[in-house]
Amino acid sequence: MAEGTAHSTQSLPLQDRVAIVTGSSRGIGKAIALHLASLGARLVINYSSNPTQANIVASQINGNSTNRAITVKADISDPTQVKTLFDSAESAFNSPVHILVNSAGITDPKYPTVANTTIEDFDNIFNVNARGAFLCCKESANRIKRGGGGRIICLTTTLVAALYPGYAAYVGSKAAVESMVKILAKELKGTGITANCVAPGPIATELFFEGKTEEMVKRVVDMNPFGRLGQTEDVAPLVGFLASDAGEWVNGQIIRVNGGFV
Numbered sequence: 012m013a014e015g016t017a018h019s020t021q022s023l024p025l026q027d028r029v030a031i032v033t034g035s036s037r038g039i040g041k042a043i044a045l046h047l048a049s050l051g052a053r054l055v056i057n058y059s060s061n062p063t064q065a066n067i068v069a070s071q072i073n074g075n076s077t078n079r080a081i082t083v084k085a086d087i088s089d090p091t092q093v094k095t096l097f098d099s100a101e102s103a104f105n106s107p108v109h110i111l112v113n114s115a116g117i118t119d120p121k122y123p124t125v126a127n128t129t130i131e132d133f134d135n136i137f138n139v140n141a142r143g144a145f146l147c148c149k150e151s152a153n154r155i156k157r158g159g160g161g162r163i164i165c166l167t168t169t170l171v172a173a174l175y176p177g178y179a180a181y182v183g184s185k186a187a188v189e190s191m192v193k194i195l196a197k198e199l200k201g202t203g204i205t206a207n208c209v210a211p212g213p214i215a216t217e218l219f220f221e222g223k224t225e226e227m228v229k230r231v232v233d234m235n236p237f238g239r240l241g242q243t244e245d246v247a248p249l250v251g252f253l254a255s256d257a258g259e260w261v262n263g264q265i266i267r268v269n270g271g272f273v
């Protein structure tokens with residue numbers, strides 16, 4: 012079945028489960044949302060500023076049906092808006108949320124050294140990437156369905172392992188998430204909810220290209236054993252697996268998906 016098309020089969024791995032994918036109007040989050048929809052899930056497409064792109068993703072999922080995907084504007088760094096995200100999902104689909112994928116994230120396209128990182132940029136990055144992930148995890152831990160099928164998946168980055176100069180605030184914010192999620196997985200003992208991080212290498216999205224010269228991009232391509240950039244579709248199937256019942260035994264892990272460059 013083509014990604015993102017509406018369907019009525021009862022045997023799909025995520026049939027009718029409710030998934031919130033933050034930052035799914037574009038980039039990696041969009042590919043994840045379309046993939047989870049192709050596995051049968053009902054989707055909340057979240058964004059913070061651009062409704063047009065979010066609406067396109069929802070229409071692609073809905074096809075001729077109207078009740079498979081909704082869009083919700085919410086800034087994940089704001090606790091009230093994160094609550095609204097969950098409220099909207101529960102009321103639109105008349106169901107608890109089963110799956111939370113936190114893909115919303117930002118970087119500093121100036122790639123500054125620590126010495127040159129402004130306090131504002133540091134705070135912005137930590138607000139969205141670390142505080143945002145914390146708020147999504149907190150709400151998920153309290154509200155995701157117990158007793159099987161509950162999933163929390165946070166997007167971090169392979170750079171936590173590669174540790175390149177120019178990424179300190181960004182990588183620091185993602186390292187914080189990786190530690191938090193490993194602890195969360197243990198705290199969720201007895202709920203049947205798993206918590207994991209998916210840590211991509213460089214993926215061809217706006218976030219990746221912003222502020223990079225052609226030469227910088229070429230260097231990244233040359234470093235990869237596959238000699239290419241990752242595509243959003245290289246990440247989505249792993250998230251689909253973790254979200255499925257077959258992924259239950261993968262819990263409290265950081266899974267890198269990067270073509271082998273680290």
Ligand SMILES: NC(=O)c1ccc[n+]([C@@H]2O[C@H](COP(=O)([O-])OP(=O)(O)OC[C@H]3O[C@@H](n4cnc5c(N)ncnc54)[C@H](OP(=O)(O)O)[C@@H]3O)[C@@H](O)[C@H]2O)c1
Nearest residue numbers: 034036037038039058059060061086087115116214216218
């Ligand atoms: N691309 C890479 O090379 C790469 C590598 C490793 C890890 N990652 C991680 O993967 C995730 C997705 O990255 P991407 O490359 O897909 O980024 P992207 O193409 O820039 O998309 C970012 C998405 O996040 C949303 N967003 C931004 N700030 C938000 C906020 N405060 N609240 C809610 N939504 C917000 C954006 O919506 P609006 O347009 O409405 O703001 C957009 O949908 C990020 O966590 C990133 O750190 C990316």
